Amino acid sequence: MPRFLDHAAPDFEAAFTALLSAKREDSPDVDDTVAAIIADVRARGDAAVIELTERFDRVSLTPETMRLGAAEVAEAAGQVPPDVRAALELAAGRIRAFHARQMPADDSWTDPAGATLGWRWTPVDAAGLYVPGGIATYPSSVLMNAIAAKVAGVGRLAMVVPTPDGALNPAVLAAAQIAGVDEIYRIGGAQAVAALAYGTETIAPVDKITGPGNAYVAAAKRRVFGKVGIDMIAGPSEILVIADGQNDPDWIALDMLSQAEHDESAQSILITTDAAFGQKVADAIDTRLQTLERRAIAGASWRDFGAIVTVPDLATAARLSNRIAPEHLELCVADVDALAAQITHAGAIFLGQWTPEAIGDYVGGPNHVLPTARSARFSSGLGVLDFLKRTTLARMTPEALRAVGPAAETLARSESLEAHGLSVRARLDKLNG
């Protein structure tokens, strides 16, 4: 991967296309394994889940201990340092306030024909939240998923989190408590997704499953899609920063590294109108990489997928940004509003130098579950709509049916759907007879 790209260079288009299409993740093909696990859980329920948990997590469960008891949750959550709990609570409050504004309105109106039309939003009855057990266990993600569900009005929120070798994560449990998770099961992997989708003797099935996971979890979510709803299949994290020369290179370097440190497959890109500034950011990244705790991960991500792109003007930056359709987009330029207005595809935009992306990961309020891998071209971050569904409503009066019924009958006949037409005709005949 080239580190520096110059929009003016003759090979720019080829280099930029390569950057866009870089395959950053090798998903192992685990589909057959996952299909077998799902079939096993459907057939044998708890027994299958318990066996698989013993095998993969080295934890012996019974139907009674599969679910964490309230006392156990409280005890583990109690180990969280007070400043972390306070920060989780501050974050939760801000996330809740943001998502409450997302609640869509019902509508109903009578149109000129006399038909009363509209729709109504209702929450799913039950949602399942997958929380990974390993290195990428983030209490902030528990808040983001669970609060969106609870604000939407989901009555029952069941969380699954594997506990390899029995270890509980206090901060994850504290976040679950704060967010109002109703049930917590110490299971993970494809077996947990199958249990949520199909239910077992102990775990009632849910209607929607969200949350990140490894290749097995992703494959399982894909497979149960249709039986239940799922959120997006998230890929490795990305940030694009558009910055002019009037920024502190170290701040921008840290913003880029805060994505790179997530994952060796993460991608951090800077687009700048100032080539010298771009070089300063690259230098600052190198400096920070000497001491950063996660320098091995962040360094690999930066080495393999990072890039600095020089452009002649911000209009070009916006065009390139829209081709990237970044998950996270930071705008650090003099007139952020003018630049933001040119952005058509991005998961989340962070405006101005006082808004590092990390604010959005924790305490900004907007959801940090965002579309990756260019899918911001067609999808949105997680929100209350993911836990709601819309029922449309229509009510005809005899007059309205007289006005529009004949057209329906005509179209039904043209589609050779006789009963459709007759169902309208029988009523029109009554009105006319």
Next chain:
Amino acid sequence: MPRFLDHAAPDFEAAFTALLSAKREDSPDVDDTVAAIIADVRARGDAAVIELTERFDRVSLTPETMRLGAAEVAEAAGQVPPDVRAALELAAGRIRAFHARQMPADDSWTDPAGATLGWRWTPVDAAGLYVPGGIATYPSSVLMNAIAAKVAGVGRLAMVVPTPDGALNPAVLAAAQIAGVDEIYRIGGAQAVAALAYGTETIAPVDKITGPGNAYVAAAKRRVFGKVGIDMIAGPSEILVIADGQNDPDWIALDMLSQAEHDESAQSILITTDAAFGQKVADAIDTRLQTLERRAIAGASWRDFGAIVTVPDLATAARLSNRIAPEHLELCVADVDALAAQITHAGAIFLGQWTPEAIGDYVGGPNHVLPTARSARFSSGLGVLDFLKRTTLARMTPEALRAVGPAAETLARSESLEAHGLSVRARLDKLNG
């Protein structure tokens, strides 16, 4: 499948559960075939699409004739009888008006901490619409998909429709014209889905693909999901009618048959508080089945999957309805509003005896692409939101960062994401220094 179920019968729960879980569709496993077709189209582009179209549709295309020319569309669409065109236009106008009201609002506000937060909705750049070529080619479905996309503001709408043996469907092309479809390609099957998702020399890739299709199309949509967005994978149609005894049995019979005639796998269920009325509807269905054009299809659907359920009261009817989560729900009772208020899961509700479901298929205004197979528990009918995505916005001031930054730093440290914390800390130090 039992025809009559009585809520008071001792075996009711078992019979109702069997009704709920009836497997109505045997999807052949075509996944390997589809994977090969997609790989072929990705590798060879137009050449693969042309070869596959020759093989499956017996049509010889070139890159130049793949797309229908404007004159060809106009000529075919001109063959549509004037009354059908007028009906399509009436339908289009009503669908457009309904969907225009669905457009979500952008939002922006400054919160107590001084952070400016909000979101913005933008359309996908390009959408692809799959239209089947065989028996189930419905111009009304073209209107429903295309108008939702166009109202959302999709700039480029590309439609694919196979033309087996070269036959064009005039009404489908007229509907495409009326709805504002931008490009029409005479290709179908998994190869058309692959061409839309990945692009070929002739067909530019799209960002979102919607529309119904056979098992190959459904498998292809599942496979390209992630590369592009897709709508739901639709199953066979369903209707649930809740009716008291004060209805014309023939009207209800026709409403039930208007689903049954779609497909042998369709399902029509009546829940009634009046057992004698239920018997009258069954008799009326039998009578209509003697003469209905599509009696073979409708008869098979009714025989295999139809049911009439007697309940003691409407509260019970609502509870059963919510377990079914029907695609279409007709409420034909004295107080439809009281009953509608108890419905939590349904794709679309038709209120009162003057609102046959067929109105919703054509001219009601709401979309007729609706969640099937109990997926109304977690998903909605097609609408403008399917062609829009939301970008969240956050802008901190120095004061806002001072207020919430320390909590972000605390959480970043607790998640061992040092660069996240440093990106906030560097700015706070500047503010404090």
